[in-house]
Amino acid sequence: MSTNQPTPAQIKRWRGYLANEQAEAAAYRDLARRRSGEEQEILLTLADAEHRHADYWIEKLGVHAENPPKPDIKTRLLGFLARRFGSVFTLALMQSAEARSPYDNDADASRQISADERIHAEVIRGLASRGRENMSGNFRAAVFGINDGLVSNLALVMGVMATGVSAQIVLITGISGLLSGALSMAAGEYISVRSQTELLDASLPDPKAREALHSLDVESNELELVYRARGMSEEEAQAKATRVFNKITQQKRIGDNVLGSTEAQSAGSARSAAAFSFFAFAIGAFLPIIPYVFGMSGLAGAVVSLILVGISLMATGATTGLLSGKPPGIRAIRQLSIGYGAALVTYVLGLLFGLIL
Incomplete structure (x- = not known):
């Protein structure tokens, strides 16, 4: 890290970065409060990462890190949406914001921070995709x-x-x-x-076919044909059919996943x-x-x-x-x-x- 005194332009830019990183960390925490389980954990981890980025700029700014300015308008908007709604729309906006990181063309930003922002965009893309899939x-x-x-x-x-x-x-x-x-x-x-x-219904297994598995000829192994018809290679189909027969022999029963779920995709x-x-x-x-x-x-x-x-x-x-x-x-x-x-x-x-x- 350079020991030279930063220029006024650098100080102004870094203070803006600091404000935005702190606001983004708060936005991720606000989103996390509206979720649970794995999604909440992911969002809290992202918030911690944004705090690390803020610490980086605090270290570079030194005494100039005190009383940072307000975040830019877009970051403030994201924070407002995260506090009030926490919806897939907020995640989509954050995905777009993370993808346009200002650090890529800034020599003062570490390569790690720039890489982090790119990965954050992909993490948010994944979370937003979940929301889009679950959206009515x-x-x-x-x-x-x-x-x-x-x-x-x-x-x-x-x-x-x-x-x-x-x-x-x-x-x-x-x-x-x-x-x-x-x-x-x-x-x-x-x-x-x-x-x-x-x-979708036409692609589901016939429930009666499951009952016939107990009477199949193990030597002929017709079950292998079912798996091959579904796209498995001959070796994969044979291995899976063997596992199914072994399960029948050992447990005298068969689970619901042998031929696939009988519930139609919605x-x-x-x-x-x-x-x-x-x-x-x-x-x-x-x-x-x-x-x-x-x-x-x-x-x-x-x-x-x-x-x-x-x-x-x-x-x-x-x-x-x-x-x-x-x-x-x-x-x-x-x-x-x-x-x-x-x-x-x-x-x-x-x-x-x-x-x-």
């Missing part, structure tokens, strides 16, 4: 259903309005689009989930997913027609509709960005661009139809 499929259906309703009905309303028809016709068209789209979404979600469940409730999709799409599709419900028409109605939908599109885009661990701002702008792009295309087509008719 109904929640995801709601987010994507709202987005579909926003885009499709906005495009429909803008296209019809551009033809020059009355506000009443625009409203009727928007309501028709709401109902038809919501019903279509619900039906599609129901069929999708039911089909997935049936496919594909979610088809009816529940359909209901969520219906109402989510309906909510999204209702927003573009709100100004027409209240009697607005023409340019004023279109502007209000675009504003309402634009805000909602950015919100759903940011939400999906958080769920995927990506920067929410970029996803919000992308979602807005897609929605407005679709509306622009149908508006231009509506103008053309209006001129032709």
Whole structure:
């Protein structure tokens, strides 16, 4: 470690690092309080690591470490979310923050600290992935259903309005689009989930096959074929079948894991997913027609509709960005661009139809 006196610029930068490390340690501890078991232990270990990093900057700063400044805005936001919510969204934001470590291009930071931050990002990625997997499929259906309703009905309303028809016709068209789209979404979600469940059921072992194991010819070892059919090599299948037969011989019984669990993997409730999709799409599709419900028409109605939908599109885009661990701002702008792009295309087509008719 260099014995030279740090420059004012270095002191300012290091004090910022110190403040952020201390705030991140506190955020990890706040998250840990909302969890238990292994996840809590992992988060507390990360908090200890952030404290070690803070100690590194305290040592380098010496007397300048006293009264560090406030953390940067992003770190303060993470701390607020960790204290108030502790959800998968907070973990996703922390994953993104850890991946953009400022230490990679800073010669004053030790290689160990830089490496730690990279590994922390992967640890948080793993914890966030658990949360995404455990997150209700109904929640995801709601987010994507709202987005579909926003885009499709906005495009429909803008296209019809551009033809020059009355506000009443625009409203009727928007309501028709709401109902038809919501019903279509619900039906599609129901069929999708039911089909997935049936496919999973078809892959499960027949419970009656387990009863036949006691009567199998050990010499022929037909059980080996079951394991080979499931992708094992001949040697692996033979070894596993032998272990099963030995267990039957020694214990005169067989456990539930011989042929696999008979419980189907959960594909979610088809009816529940359909209901969520219906109402989510309906909510999204209702927003573009709100100004027409209240009697607005023409340019004023279109502007209000675009504003309402634009805000909602950015919100759903940011939400999906958080769920995927990506920067929410970029996803919000992308979602807005897609929605407005679709509306622009149908508006231009509506103008053309209006001129032709």
